[in-house]
């Protein structure tokens with residue numbers, strides 16, 4: 542049965558409130574059933590929302606939808622001139638927000654740092670970091686998985702990849718969280734904008750000195766590869782290089798944290814599936830893919846229409862913002878049978894959790910490896926792991942879905 546939207550609801554058809562943040566899937570379903578495309582004034586002053594798998598995939602793959610979209614953030618803060626000028630000059634040059642020809646040129650440079658042999662080389666180090674983090678809570682009756690593992694691990698991994706030897710972990714996490722608070726918010730406040738810009742500039746200063754160091758004494762890491770590419774003229778120094786460094790530092794934090802947190806929550810709240818994994822660890826890679834589909838850490842991304850076009854009978858104008866709702870697409874019944882069922886044996890291939898097309902996540906292989914190591918070690922170390930609190934507390938950013946805390950008990954059966 543189709544859901545009916547009132548005229549007021551049509552302006553804000555999703556209504557990002559506490560109930561939505563706790564569980565957005567019924568709202569996505571209602572929206573999908575009400576029609577394939579909706580205009581919402583709730584996001585960035587106005588955007589088209591798409592919920593169907595086929596449409597989300599189309600928008601992510603079709604060059605008529607441009608990745609250059611940071612201008613909307615700045616425009617929304619025009620009442621405070623210059624408030625986001627540094628942000629726009631720098632972050633707009635990150636890979637995520639570029640189209641061809643800059644996008645493929647820079648992506649090729651970064652690709653070298655994510656090759657399978659590089660990932661393989663990182664594996665024992667990540668194993669070791671995970672062991673160390675779990676050792677710290679081994680003797681506790683209970684612990685918060687987010688604080689103990691899901692939050693600190695991604696920053697440890699990205700700094701390994703980037704070749705940062707003495708990471709300022711707390712700063713890196715705080716800077717990334719400020720960026721995520723701004724980017725993940727449909728209507729960011731002036732304070733969120735200010736903090737995001739301050740943190741981005743702090744990141745940029747940090748990387749200026751790291752890049753100088755790597756130019757003098759390069760190693761076998763991603764930042765060294767970037768300065769070598771700069772020397773060959775494949776990437777420009779200054780803002781272009783700094784933007785990629787800042788993006789890399791930021792990209793894997795919130796996302797990986799949420800995969801680990803919501804993922805473990807999904808597994809432990811479906812004990813038969815946790816049990817199944819204990820018996821058949823070979824199911825783990827498929828289970829991680831299902832976790833990503835079932836509760837996607839990135840719930841939506843954005844694109845800007847680059848030429849007037851008609852989609853599902855709606856006239857989209859050049860410059861309009863489109864939000865492909867990844868979280869909704871990954872629950873589309875046209876694409877997945879019983880989409881609201883969590884099933885680690887589902888064989889559906891990849892979902893849209895890492896995006897699709899030219900901007901598909903570069904960290905996907907790294908993330909899958911990280912998640913397999915974490916869940917693998919948990920299954921081995923504490924097969925009787927259980928949730929301490931049945932009511933999860935979800936974060937407040939609609940773009941990045943994940944848990945604030947995940948209290949666990951491992952003692953009883955550990």
Ligand code: HEM
Pocket residue numbers: 601636637638648699788789792793794796797798800837838839842843893894895896897899900901902903904905907908
């Ligand atoms: C659970 C973890 C992660 C999820 C769900 C995720 C999700 C995504 C999505 C949906 C996109 C595409 C955005 C768009 O098309 O607008 C993306 C792009 C990207 N991700 Fe991830 N990501 C994760 C982890 C990581 C990690 C760990 C890294 C880095 C080490 C990373 C680096 C990137 C980069 C560089 C891009 C931009 C690619 C491009 O524009 O060509 N991601 N990610």
